[in-house]
Amino acid sequence: MSIIVQKYGGTSMANSECVKNVAEKVVNAKLRGHDVVVVVSAPAGFTDHLVSRAKEITDKPSGRELDMILATGEQISISLLAMAIKALGEDAISFTSAQVGIITDGNHNKAKIEAINTDKLLKALGEGKIVIIAGFQGVTKDLEITTLGRGGSDTSAVAIGVALDAAEVEIYTDVDGIYTADPRVVPNAHKMDYITFDEMLEMAGSGAKVLHLRSVELAAKNNMPIHLRSSFSDAIGTYVLDEEDKMEHVLVRGVAHTTNNAKITIANIDNTSKNIALIFKTISDANINVDVITQNYINIDRITISFTVAQEEYDRALELSKDLGRRLKADEVYGNEKVAKVCIIGVGMKSTSGVASRVFTCLADHNVAIDMVSTSDINITCVVNQDDYAKAVIAIHNEFEL
Ligand code: ASP
Ligand code: MG
Secondary structure, rough: OOEEEEEEEEHHHHHHHHHHHHHHHHHHHHOOOOEEEEEEOOOOOOHHHHHHHHHHHOOOOOHHHHHHHHHHHHHHHHHHHHHHHOOOOEEEEEEEEEHHHHOOOOOOOOOOOOEOOHHHHHHHHHOOOOOEEEOEEEEEOOOOOEOOOOOOOHHHHHHHHHHOOOEEEEEEEOOOOEEOOOOOOOOOOOOOOOEEEEHHHHHOOOOOOOOOOOHHHHHHHHHOOOOEEOOOOOOOOEEEOOOOOHOOOOOOEEEEEEEEEEEEEEEEEEOOOOHHHHHHHHHHHHHOOOOOOOEEOOOOEEEEEEEEEEHHHHHHHHHHHHHHHHHHHOOEEHHHHHEEEEEEEEHHHHHOOOOHHHHHHHHHHHOEEEEEEEEOEEEEEEEEEEEEEEHHHHHHHHHOOO
Protein backbone atom coordinates (compact mmCIF):
# COMPACT_ATOMS: atom_id res chain seq x y z
CA MET A 1 0.00 0.00 0.00
CA SER A 2 1.29 3.44 -0.77
CA ILE A 3 1.98 5.86 2.03
CA ILE A 4 0.51 9.31 1.77
CA VAL A 5 1.48 12.21 4.02
CA GLN A 6 -1.15 14.89 4.63
CA LYS A 7 -0.34 18.15 6.37
CA TYR A 8 -3.02 20.40 7.84
CA GLY A 9 -2.18 23.99 8.76
CA GLY A 10 -3.42 26.15 11.59
CA THR A 11 -6.60 27.39 9.90
CA SER A 12 -7.59 23.76 9.21
CA MET A 13 -7.18 23.01 12.94
CA ALA A 14 -8.62 26.29 14.26
CA ASN A 15 -11.50 24.84 16.32
CA SER A 16 -13.35 21.59 17.08
CA GLU A 17 -15.50 21.81 13.94
CA CYS A 18 -12.36 22.18 11.84
CA VAL A 19 -10.66 19.26 13.60
CA LYS A 20 -13.69 17.05 12.89
CA ASN A 21 -13.63 18.11 9.25
CA VAL A 22 -9.94 17.18 9.04
CA ALA A 23 -10.64 13.83 10.71
CA GLU A 24 -13.18 13.04 7.98
CA LYS A 25 -10.72 13.87 5.22
CA VAL A 26 -8.05 11.72 6.83
CA VAL A 27 -10.42 8.78 7.27
CA ASN A 28 -11.54 9.10 3.65
CA ALA A 29 -7.94 8.82 2.48
CA LYS A 30 -7.51 5.71 4.62
CA LEU A 31 -10.71 4.21 3.20
CA ARG A 32 -9.39 4.86 -0.32
CA GLY A 33 -6.65 2.37 0.58
CA HIS A 34 -3.72 4.50 1.65
CA ASP A 35 -1.47 4.24 4.66
CA VAL A 36 -1.99 7.72 6.06
CA VAL A 37 0.49 9.84 8.04
CA VAL A 38 -0.80 13.24 9.14
CA VAL A 39 1.33 16.21 10.17
CA VAL A 40 -0.44 19.08 11.89
CA SER A 41 0.20 22.66 12.96
CA ALA A 42 -0.99 24.35 16.11
CA PRO A 43 -4.51 25.84 15.97
CA ALA A 44 -4.52 29.18 14.06
CA GLY A 45 -3.14 32.03 16.14
CA PHE A 46 -1.94 29.76 18.90
CA THR A 47 1.78 30.00 18.18
CA ASP A 48 1.47 33.80 18.01
CA HIS A 49 -0.27 33.69 21.36
CA LEU A 50 2.58 31.63 22.84
CA VAL A 51 5.15 34.08 21.48
CA SER A 52 3.33 36.98 23.09
CA ARG A 53 3.06 35.17 26.42
CA ALA A 54 6.83 34.73 26.36
CA LYS A 55 7.37 38.39 25.38
CA GLU A 56 5.19 39.50 28.29
CA ILE A 57 7.77 37.96 30.59
CA THR A 58 10.92 39.13 28.83
CA ASP A 59 12.01 40.83 25.61
CA LYS A 60 14.71 38.26 25.07
CA PRO A 61 13.57 34.80 26.05
CA SER A 62 16.30 32.19 25.64
CA GLY A 63 15.98 30.12 22.48
CA ARG A 64 15.69 26.92 24.49
CA GLU A 65 12.84 28.13 26.69
CA LEU A 66 11.06 29.70 23.73
CA ASP A 67 11.12 26.35 21.92
CA MET A 68 9.87 24.68 25.07
CA ILE A 69 6.68 26.77 24.94
CA LEU A 70 6.32 27.02 21.12
CA ALA A 71 6.38 23.25 20.69
CA THR A 72 3.26 22.87 22.84
CA GLY A 73 0.79 24.22 20.25
CA GLU A 74 1.18 21.30 17.87
CA GLN A 75 0.74 18.84 20.73
CA ILE A 76 -2.80 20.14 21.24
CA SER A 77 -3.62 19.51 17.58
CA ILE A 78 -2.27 15.95 17.39
CA SER A 79 -4.20 14.85 20.45
CA LEU A 80 -7.52 16.36 19.34
CA LEU A 81 -7.17 14.94 15.84
CA ALA A 82 -6.43 11.44 17.14
CA MET A 83 -9.55 11.64 19.31
CA ALA A 84 -11.65 12.86 16.39
CA ILE A 85 -10.46 10.05 14.12
CA LYS A 86 -11.14 7.42 16.77
CA ALA A 87 -14.62 8.89 17.22
CA LEU A 88 -15.19 8.10 13.54
CA GLY A 89 -14.29 4.47 14.18
CA GLU A 90 -10.74 4.37 12.73
CA ASP A 91 -7.67 3.68 14.81
CA ALA A 92 -5.13 6.48 15.20
CA ILE A 93 -2.11 7.32 17.31
CA SER A 94 -0.45 10.69 17.90
CA PHE A 95 3.28 11.26 18.38
CA THR A 96 5.42 14.23 19.35
CA SER A 97 8.74 14.63 17.51
CA ALA A 98 10.63 13.32 20.50
CA GLN A 99 8.54 10.17 20.53
CA VAL A 100 9.20 9.56 16.83
CA GLY A 101 12.81 10.64 16.82
CA ILE A 102 12.74 13.64 14.48
CA ILE A 103 16.33 14.61 15.14
CA THR A 104 17.46 18.19 14.49
CA ASP A 105 20.58 20.23 15.08
CA GLY A 106 20.66 22.40 18.19
CA ASN A 107 19.84 25.76 16.57
CA HIS A 108 16.88 26.78 18.66
CA ASN A 109 13.99 28.50 16.84
CA LYS A 110 15.46 27.65 13.43
CA ALA A 111 16.60 24.05 13.72
CA LYS A 112 17.27 21.84 10.71
CA ILE A 113 16.11 18.24 10.52
CA GLU A 114 19.04 15.81 10.38
CA ALA A 115 17.36 12.41 10.61
CA ILE A 116 13.98 10.79 11.13
CA ASN A 117 13.53 7.42 12.79
CA THR A 118 10.75 5.63 10.93
CA ASP A 119 10.53 2.50 13.16
CA LYS A 120 7.56 3.58 15.27
CA LEU A 121 5.76 5.07 12.30
CA LEU A 122 6.06 1.95 10.16
CA LYS A 123 5.06 -0.26 13.08
CA ALA A 124 1.91 1.77 13.75
CA LEU A 125 1.03 1.84 10.05
CA GLY A 126 1.56 -1.92 9.93
CA GLU A 127 -1.02 -2.23 12.70
CA GLY A 128 -3.50 -0.37 10.52
CA LYS A 129 -3.31 2.87 12.46
CA ILE A 130 -3.47 6.38 11.12
CA VAL A 131 -0.33 8.12 12.39
CA ILE A 132 -0.47 11.75 13.51
CA ILE A 133 2.72 13.72 14.09
CA ALA A 134 3.32 17.17 15.56
CA GLY A 135 4.80 19.44 12.90
CA PHE A 136 7.23 22.31 13.46
CA GLN A 137 9.03 20.64 16.41
CA GLY A 138 12.08 18.43 16.64
CA VAL A 139 14.46 17.11 19.22
CA THR A 140 18.26 17.06 19.39
CA LYS A 141 20.30 13.92 20.02
CA ASP A 142 20.39 15.06 23.66
CA LEU A 143 16.58 15.30 23.76
CA GLU A 144 16.48 19.08 23.76
CA ILE A 145 13.22 20.34 22.21
CA THR A 146 13.68 22.51 19.09
CA THR A 147 11.45 24.19 16.50
CA LEU A 148 12.09 24.67 12.79
CA GLY A 149 11.17 28.35 12.40
CA ARG A 150 7.73 29.87 11.88
CA GLY A 151 5.70 28.08 9.25
CA GLY A 152 7.97 25.06 9.64
CA SER A 153 5.38 22.31 9.72
CA ASP A 154 5.32 22.25 5.88
CA THR A 155 8.98 21.27 6.14
CA SER A 156 8.20 18.62 8.78
CA ALA A 157 5.64 17.09 6.41
CA VAL A 158 7.99 16.96 3.43
CA ALA A 159 10.84 15.56 5.55
CA ILE A 160 8.56 12.83 6.90
CA GLY A 161 7.31 12.10 3.37
CA VAL A 162 10.89 11.70 2.17
CA ALA A 163 11.85 9.49 5.14
CA LEU A 164 8.86 7.21 4.51
CA ASP A 165 9.26 7.27 0.73
CA ALA A 166 5.65 8.46 0.46
CA ALA A 167 3.88 8.66 -2.90
CA GLU A 168 3.22 12.36 -2.32
CA VAL A 169 2.80 15.00 0.34
CA GLU A 170 -0.56 16.76 0.40
CA ILE A 171 -0.49 20.17 2.04
CA TYR A 172 -3.97 21.28 3.05
CA THR A 173 -4.39 24.97 3.66
CA ASP A 174 -6.88 27.83 3.45
CA VAL A 175 -6.26 28.59 -0.24
CA ASP A 176 -7.09 26.21 -3.07
CA GLY A 177 -3.73 26.31 -4.83
CA ILE A 178 -0.99 28.49 -6.29
CA TYR A 179 -2.26 31.35 -8.44
CA THR A 180 -0.77 32.94 -11.55
CA ALA A 181 -0.69 36.22 -9.56
CA ASP A 182 -2.08 37.45 -6.26
CA PRO A 183 -5.88 37.39 -6.84
CA ARG A 184 -6.25 40.48 -4.64
CA VAL A 185 -4.27 42.40 -7.27
CA VAL A 186 -5.30 40.54 -10.43
CA PRO A 187 -8.97 39.52 -10.19
CA ASN A 188 -8.71 37.18 -13.19
CA ALA A 189 -5.64 35.36 -11.89
CA HIS A 190 -6.27 31.63 -11.93
CA LYS A 191 -5.18 28.58 -10.02
CA MET A 192 -2.41 26.61 -11.70
CA ASP A 193 -2.68 22.85 -12.07
CA TYR A 194 1.09 22.39 -12.06
CA ILE A 195 4.22 24.30 -11.21
CA THR A 196 7.82 23.07 -11.22
CA PHE A 197 9.92 22.99 -8.06
CA ASP A 198 12.22 25.67 -9.48
CA GLU A 199 9.34 27.97 -10.33
CA MET A 200 7.80 27.42 -6.90
CA LEU A 201 11.10 28.25 -5.22
CA GLU A 202 11.22 31.52 -7.14
CA MET A 203 7.55 32.27 -6.38
CA ALA A 204 8.00 31.46 -2.67
CA GLY A 205 11.14 33.59 -2.53
CA SER A 206 9.31 36.44 -4.28
CA GLY A 207 6.26 37.02 -2.17
CA ALA A 208 4.02 33.98 -2.66
CA LYS A 209 3.82 32.94 0.96
CA VAL A 210 1.83 29.70 0.67
CA LEU A 211 4.62 27.22 1.36
CA HIS A 212 7.57 27.34 3.75
CA LEU A 213 10.59 27.88 1.48
CA ARG A 214 12.61 25.06 3.03
CA SER A 215 9.81 22.58 2.39
CA VAL A 216 10.07 23.30 -1.34
CA GLU A 217 13.87 23.05 -1.26
CA LEU A 218 13.62 19.69 0.46
CA ALA A 219 10.93 18.42 -1.91
CA ALA A 220 12.99 19.51 -4.94
CA LYS A 221 16.14 17.86 -3.64
CA ASN A 222 14.32 14.56 -3.08
CA ASN A 223 11.90 14.82 -6.00
CA MET A 224 8.92 14.53 -3.65
CA PRO A 225 5.73 15.84 -5.29
CA ILE A 226 3.68 18.30 -3.22
CA HIS A 227 -0.04 18.69 -3.78
CA LEU A 228 -1.13 22.01 -2.30
CA ARG A 229 -4.90 22.12 -1.83
CA SER A 230 -7.76 23.45 0.26
CA SER A 231 -8.90 21.70 3.43
CA PHE A 232 -12.37 23.14 2.88
CA SER A 233 -13.15 21.39 -0.42
CA ASP A 234 -12.26 18.26 -2.35
CA ALA A 235 -11.08 20.17 -5.39
CA ILE A 236 -7.69 19.36 -6.92
CA GLY A 237 -5.19 22.06 -6.00
CA THR A 238 -1.75 22.72 -7.49
CA TYR A 239 0.90 20.03 -7.96
CA VAL A 240 4.49 21.08 -7.37
CA LEU A 241 6.54 18.63 -9.41
CA ASP A 242 9.75 18.00 -11.25
CA GLU A 243 8.07 16.78 -14.42
CA GLU A 244 8.03 19.69 -16.80
CA ASP A 245 6.94 17.40 -19.63
CA LYS A 246 3.62 16.80 -17.89
CA MET A 247 2.88 20.49 -17.98
CA GLU A 248 1.65 22.74 -20.67
CA HIS A 249 4.57 24.64 -22.16
CA VAL A 250 4.23 28.24 -21.08
CA LEU A 251 6.75 31.04 -21.25
CA VAL A 252 5.67 32.60 -18.00
CA ARG A 253 4.05 30.57 -15.23
CA GLY A 254 3.22 33.38 -12.86
CA VAL A 255 3.87 36.90 -11.61
CA ALA A 256 4.77 37.37 -7.96
CA HIS A 257 5.33 40.64 -6.18
CA THR A 258 6.46 42.11 -2.87
CA THR A 259 5.76 45.63 -1.64
CA ASN A 260 7.91 45.59 1.44
CA ASN A 261 11.03 46.88 -0.30
CA ALA A 262 13.21 49.95 -0.01
CA LYS A 263 16.06 51.03 -2.24
CA ILE A 264 19.38 52.69 -1.42
CA THR A 265 21.83 54.23 -3.86
CA ILE A 266 25.46 55.07 -3.26
CA ALA A 267 26.34 57.27 -6.22
CA ASN A 268 29.66 57.72 -7.95
CA ILE A 269 32.39 55.84 -6.11
CA ASP A 270 35.69 54.36 -7.28
CA ASN A 271 35.13 51.14 -9.18
CA THR A 272 37.13 48.68 -7.12
CA SER A 273 36.03 45.28 -5.90
CA LYS A 274 37.33 46.29 -2.47
CA ASN A 275 34.79 49.11 -2.29
CA ILE A 276 31.93 46.89 -3.36
CA ALA A 277 32.97 44.22 -0.86
CA LEU A 278 33.16 46.82 1.91
CA ILE A 279 29.62 48.04 1.22
CA PHE A 280 28.03 44.60 1.37
CA LYS A 281 30.15 43.42 4.28
CA THR A 282 29.09 46.46 6.31
CA ILE A 283 25.42 45.88 5.53
CA SER A 284 25.55 42.15 6.20
CA ASP A 285 27.54 42.60 9.43
CA ALA A 286 24.54 44.61 10.61
CA ASN A 287 22.42 41.54 9.88
CA ILE A 288 20.55 43.30 7.09
CA ASN A 289 19.50 41.17 4.15
CA VAL A 290 20.24 42.66 0.73
CA ASP A 291 17.98 41.60 -2.11
CA VAL A 292 18.37 43.07 -5.62
CA ILE A 293 21.74 44.68 -6.43
CA THR A 294 22.65 46.73 -9.49
CA GLN A 295 25.86 48.43 -10.48
CA ASN A 296 25.91 51.22 -13.06
CA TYR A 297 28.99 52.66 -14.70
CA ILE A 298 29.53 56.41 -14.71
CA ASN A 299 32.74 55.78 -16.62
CA ILE A 300 35.26 52.99 -16.53
CA ASP A 301 36.60 54.12 -13.13
CA ARG A 302 33.46 55.24 -11.34
CA ILE A 303 30.27 53.38 -10.50
CA THR A 304 26.94 53.78 -8.74
CA ILE A 305 25.69 50.94 -6.55
CA SER A 306 22.01 50.43 -5.73
CA PHE A 307 20.45 47.72 -3.62
CA THR A 308 17.15 46.89 -2.00
CA VAL A 309 16.43 45.88 1.59
CA ALA A 310 13.23 45.16 3.52
CA GLN A 311 11.43 48.35 4.58
CA GLU A 312 11.98 47.60 8.30
CA GLU A 313 15.73 47.76 7.65
CA TYR A 314 15.65 50.94 5.60
CA ASP A 315 16.58 53.48 8.29
CA ARG A 316 19.51 51.46 9.57
CA ALA A 317 20.72 50.56 6.08
CA LEU A 318 20.53 54.20 4.97
CA GLU A 319 22.48 55.37 8.00
CA LEU A 320 25.21 52.79 7.36
CA SER A 321 25.24 53.71 3.67
CA LYS A 322 25.63 57.44 4.40
CA ASP A 323 28.61 56.59 6.55
CA LEU A 324 30.01 54.38 3.77
CA GLY A 325 29.36 57.17 1.28
CA ARG A 326 31.53 59.54 3.32
CA ARG A 327 34.32 56.98 3.59
CA LEU A 328 34.21 56.13 -0.11
CA LYS A 329 33.79 59.78 -1.17
CA ALA A 330 30.52 59.14 -2.94
CA ASP A 331 28.83 62.07 -4.67
CA GLU A 332 25.59 61.32 -2.97
CA VAL A 333 23.75 58.67 -0.96
CA TYR A 334 19.98 58.55 -1.25
CA GLY A 335 17.10 56.19 -0.88
CA ASN A 336 13.51 55.45 -1.73
CA GLU A 337 11.64 53.92 1.17
CA LYS A 338 8.79 52.67 -0.98
CA VAL A 339 9.59 50.47 -3.92
CA ALA A 340 8.09 47.16 -5.00
CA LYS A 341 9.39 44.07 -6.70
CA VAL A 342 7.56 42.45 -9.60
CA CYS A 343 8.90 38.99 -10.50
CA ILE A 344 8.06 37.26 -13.76
CA ILE A 345 8.69 33.54 -13.37
CA GLY A 346 8.67 30.62 -15.80
CA VAL A 347 10.93 27.74 -16.85
CA GLY A 348 9.86 28.38 -20.45
CA MET A 349 12.07 31.45 -20.65
CA LYS A 350 15.16 29.23 -20.34
CA SER A 351 14.67 28.04 -23.90
CA THR A 352 12.90 31.04 -25.46
CA SER A 353 14.38 34.44 -26.12
CA GLY A 354 12.56 37.74 -26.08
CA VAL A 355 10.72 37.40 -22.76
CA ALA A 356 12.66 40.22 -21.14
CA SER A 357 12.09 42.53 -24.09
CA ARG A 358 8.34 41.80 -23.97
CA VAL A 359 8.32 42.57 -20.24
CA PHE A 360 10.14 45.88 -20.71
CA THR A 361 8.00 46.91 -23.68
CA CYS A 362 4.84 46.05 -21.80
CA LEU A 363 5.89 48.10 -18.77
CA ALA A 364 6.93 51.01 -21.00
CA ASP A 365 3.54 50.90 -22.78
CA HIS A 366 1.88 51.22 -19.38
CA ASN A 367 4.14 54.04 -18.22
CA VAL A 368 5.77 52.02 -15.47
CA ALA A 369 9.33 53.17 -14.86
CA ILE A 370 11.74 50.32 -14.16
CA ASP A 371 14.13 51.23 -11.40
CA MET A 372 16.28 48.11 -11.27
CA VAL A 373 16.35 44.74 -13.01
CA SER A 374 17.79 41.42 -11.97
CA THR A 375 17.44 38.13 -13.78
CA SER A 376 18.07 34.43 -13.43
CA ASP A 377 17.37 31.85 -16.11
CA ILE A 378 13.74 31.53 -14.99
CA ASN A 379 13.03 34.86 -13.25
CA ILE A 380 12.97 38.48 -14.38
CA THR A 381 12.66 40.81 -11.41
CA CYS A 382 11.83 44.48 -11.91
CA VAL A 383 11.99 46.97 -9.08
CA VAL A 384 9.36 49.68 -9.59
CA ASN A 385 7.87 52.53 -7.66
CA GLN A 386 5.44 51.32 -5.02
CA ASP A 387 2.52 53.20 -6.58
CA ASP A 388 3.02 51.30 -9.83
CA TYR A 389 3.20 47.69 -8.72
CA ALA A 390 -0.47 46.76 -9.23
CA LYS A 391 -0.50 48.33 -12.70
CA ALA A 392 2.69 46.42 -13.54
CA VAL A 393 1.45 43.04 -12.30
CA ILE A 394 -1.86 43.37 -14.16
CA ALA A 395 -0.18 44.49 -17.38
CA ILE A 396 2.27 41.58 -17.38
CA HIS A 397 -0.43 39.09 -16.46
CA ASN A 398 -2.38 40.27 -19.53
CA GLU A 399 0.66 40.44 -21.78
CA PHE A 400 1.48 36.76 -21.25
CA GLU A 401 -2.20 35.76 -21.25
CA LEU A 402 -1.94 33.97 -17.93
N1 ASP B 1 2.59 26.61 14.32
C1 ASP B 1 3.82 27.05 13.72
C2 ASP B 1 3.69 28.51 13.29
O1 ASP B 1 2.65 29.11 13.48
C3 ASP B 1 4.25 26.19 12.58
C4 ASP B 1 3.36 26.18 11.37
O2 ASP B 1 2.22 26.63 11.42
O3 ASP B 1 3.82 25.69 10.33
O4 ASP B 1 4.62 29.06 12.79
MG1 MG C 1 1.96 27.66 6.95
